[in-house]
Amino acid sequence: MRAPATAQQLLDGYESMRAALPVARFPQRWSRARDLEELVDCYDVFFFDAFGVLNIGDTPIAGAARRLNSLRNAGRVVKMVSNAAVLPPLALWKKYRAMGFDLELADVVTSREALTLELLRTPARCWGVVASAGADIADLPGGLVHLGDQPNRMDDVEGFLLFTSLHHDPQARARLQRSLQQHPRPVWVANADLAAPRETGFSVQPGTLAQWLAQTTPVQPRLFGKPFAPVFDLALQRLPIGVPHTRVLMVGDTLHTDVLGGCSAGLRTALVVGQGVSAELDWAGAIDLTCIVPDHVIDHI
Ligand SMILES: [Mg+2]
Known part of the structure; x- marks a missing residue:
């Protein structure tokens, strides 16, 4: 990736x-x-x-x-x-x-708000939030597992919400891939962008992770934004x-x-x-x- x-x-x-x-x-x-x-x-x-x-x-x-x-x-x-x-x-x-x-x-x-509203309209499930350690997710509806803070709970959750690309964390990326290969579950992506312009070049965005998961697991992620x-x-x-x-x-x-x-x-x-x-x-x-x-x-x- x-x-x-x-x-x-x-x-x-x-x-x-x-x-x-x-x-x-x-x-x-x-x-x-x-x-x-x-x-x-x-x-x-x-x-x-x-x-x-x-x-x-x-x-x-x-x-x-x-x-x-x-x-x-x-x-x-x-x-x-x-x-x-x-x-x-x-x-x-x-x-x-x-x-x-x-x-x-x-x-x-x-797109974060669009995803939040869709969560509120959808029957509750135990979502795992793929976000950086310590990232604030208090605005999202309850019953979530913060996988940035509890990375070992990937296999416990009923679906994944992607807020980060995991570009700099290949181990977490591989764990997510393996977890989805073994047990496919819904993946919702809070940012459909593949990349965004930064001062020093492009930064990888969650859309790229979604594309990679679509190619390497049975899951077709749902994109927001x-x-x-x-x-x-x-x-x-x-x-x-x-x-x-x-x-x-x-x-x-x-x-x-x-x-x-x-x-x-x-x-x-x-x-x-x-x-x-x-x-x-x-x-x-x-x-x-x-x-x-x-x-x-x-x-x-
Ligand atoms: Mg732009």
């Missing part, structure tokens, strides 16, 4: 799992704009991807916080729609506030009544999560190509290759 070394390898990884991703009807062609200033009159609501659009790793992208403020000052609704799943909602909100993003707690919508519907549904539920989906713009740097997911949810989409994943990609070629076509291509937000 390796981290992608390049944005092209990341794109290839998403294409290899394309059959498992939602389908969508894309626009015939995209239009080019410098930034969202040119699009502000076209939309009432702006959904922002986080990694690659608002921040790279723990570093905010210059001008991003200012753009969110200017959109809000122009009367637009602004929300973050992210596959960030490591932190509980309150802690994640505080992290983005500390980075300078003037967001309300309800403006931060994550973009491009899948529940996280978009959650964000749309937090909008004022009556906003048509066509007045909502999903802004992101990744074709297979932000653009495919946004389009599948019936939203308009903008691909950011001056920063994040697509900045390192022949993005025009990637649009042609994947036929995942955004409505707009912008350099920066």
Whole structure:
């Protein structure tokens, strides 16, 4: 299980799992704009991807916080729609506030919340939470086993919730693989991303672990977050009544999560190509290759 070394390898990884991703009807062609200033009159609501659009790793992208403020000052609704799943909602909100993003707690919508809501709708079972040792899971519904803190209990649980990639813990990864091979159980993945841009390159995300488990065990993990519907549904539920989906713009740097997911949810989409994943990609070629076509291509937000 390796981290992608390049944005092209990341794109290839998403294409290899394309059959498992939602389908969508894309626009015939995209239009080019410098930034969202040119699009502000076209939309009432702006959904922002986080990694690659608002921040790279723990570093905010210059001008991003200012753009969110200017959109809000122009009367637009602004929300973050992210596959960030490591932190509980309150802690994640505080992290983005500390980075300078003037967001309300309800403006931060994550795949972790989408998974939590699905847990509440599903008959209770003893889930094992695959998270780092000491990770806070107090926001998740009860009856859980924290496998980061109790790694020897893998065989006791009735299913697994993946919040980390285990990329730096090959022994834990092998134990999980063996446990699932011997006794297949449901695996839910809190973050469908294969990788995320950090200051020094890509960091491996739980989607990569899910892909590896799908290839090496009898289990087909269930993925949460973009491009899948529940996280978009959650964000749309937090909008004022009556906003048509066509007045909502999903802004992101990744074709297979932000653009495919946004389009599948019936939203308009903008691909950011001056920063994040697509900045390192022949993005025009990637649009042609994947036929995942955004409505707009912008350099920066
Ligand atoms: Mg991104």
